Amino acid sequence: MELVWRALTTADIPAVTALWAAAEAADDTGELLSEEDVAESFAKADLPAGSLAVLVDDVLAAHGLVMLRDNPAGTHRVRLDGVVHPRFRRNGIGRQLMQRLVAMARDLHSARHRAMPLVVTTMVESGCSGHVALCERLGFAADRHFHELEVALGESLAQLPTPAGYEVVPFSAARHEEVRQVCNTAFAQHWGSVDRSPAEWAASFTDSKRFVPETSFLALADGAVIGFVLARHYPAVFETTGVRELWIGDVGTLADHRGRGVASALLSRTLARAREQGYHRAGLSVDTANPTSALGVYERAGFGVARTWADYGLPVEPA
Template identity: 80%
Template sequence: MELVWRPLTTADIPAVAALYNAAEAIDDTGELLSEEDFAESFAEADLPRGSLAVLVDDELAAYGLVVLRDNPAGTHRVRLDGAVHPKFRRNGIGRQLLASLVASSRELHSERHPTMPLTVSTMVESRSAGHVALAEEAGFTAQRHFYELEVALGESLAQVPIPPGYEIVPFSPDRDEEVRQVTNSTFAEHWGSVERSPEEWASSFTNSKRFVKETSFLALAQGAVVGFVLARHYPVVEEMTGVRELWIGDVGTLAEHRGRGVASALLSWTLAQGRAQGYQRAGLSVDTANSTGALGVYERAGFGVARTWIDFGLPVLLG
């Protein structure tokens, strides 16, 4: 089998989305992505130098992306994404692809952050035995586990009162920069978190078609933002499963306001509003080692574990 390796281009988006969904039909990770989702990812990537398409007789057999972050601190943690089409698996393509993506990460890192340590990482759904084996064979080790949680938005949703001294208001664009700064402060000590630049913030939220401001809410104390729930909607999930899902992308409260029920009230309010807007389910991801008590907040809101994801990391020697 002769393989052709080249960088991805935006013209590959339909083929990449088709490959991804063919793999998802077998792997059942629950992570559903559309052509629009890949268009957003491609827009943020260095396609000429941080991507790969692997072709067999002009058919896309595999793809890979190097996902860089703005403003790394301490260690530059670079994520590697990709997939091999099921019919081309067990031919060593995944092994070669992963090694090539690590090499590309090293090159891009050396140019952008030459004095900083580099770790490459990849997220693997825990039941994907082949993917787990591939990561471990390449020297990656499990560094963190994340629960993917879900709750049905039915009549039994718990209603949590807003604590005295706080109010909940809808997200509004005029608070965009304030919310960015509050989220950066809230997540500053979270594992793997980096400060979002205005550009990265805009691509993830205000300029993203997936961000839903109508079901994103802020907690205010004396008129200032002290907490937030920022939600997204992925139409492909509804198209492929028939379930309209509200994805809770970010939940947080400033440290000095924790332990007062602010996050619980915000989440309760968001779920109730989501239900009123026709969403049937809400989902989110949480670090199992989160030290802020977030998992307890979600469990009390009715969320249960649907899947477990493993963040595999590999420190990369430079020079």
């Protein structure tokens, strides 16, 4: 078949959304995206220099994005996102797409962070054997594994008290900069984490239609933020499955306040509020090697493993 390669544009958002839907119907990875979700990811990418549309007879057969971070530290881990329509798989398109995305990532990295080591990465759901095989053939290795956890928001949810000396309060937009700084500090030692710039923070939370402040909470000690639960909602999940899911994007506590039940109290408050607001389920992702014992906190809250993802990485020499 004859392939046409070009950069994506915002005019491709409906076709990319339909492509994700077709892939999800075949792969069952839980990646349910609306046009607004795709538009949000497009806004974070350099479309002219860091995206690809693959066309067969004017039909979108595959697409890819190169996703850079604003403030890389140590090693620049550049994420590659993309998918091939099930109808066009096993024709070598995925291999060519990945190779071209790697080259684009190398060029973008060399222009911005040439002195820093580069690793290109892609997230792979464990059940996608074809994606796993492709990554391994291209030399990628699984650097880290993440569990996607879920809990049903039924009447059996435990209500945990706030530890003495702390206060749990609703998220306030007036504290967004303080929360950003606390979030960066709390995750500073986490694998693969980098500081979120004000622009990245705004795109993910304060300016995002997916952020749900009503089910997001802060923990205070002596009036200062020391912990947080920040939640998001993706309407496409409900529209596709009938399940209204609250996605807990970030849970963190400053190191000096860990091990005291702060995170558990925050999580308990978020789940209770989500149930009050009509959510059926809550979900989140956790690093299986998280050094803060976060997995245990989530398991005690009733979360169970729904899927496992691997972060595949490939070191790349600068251009």
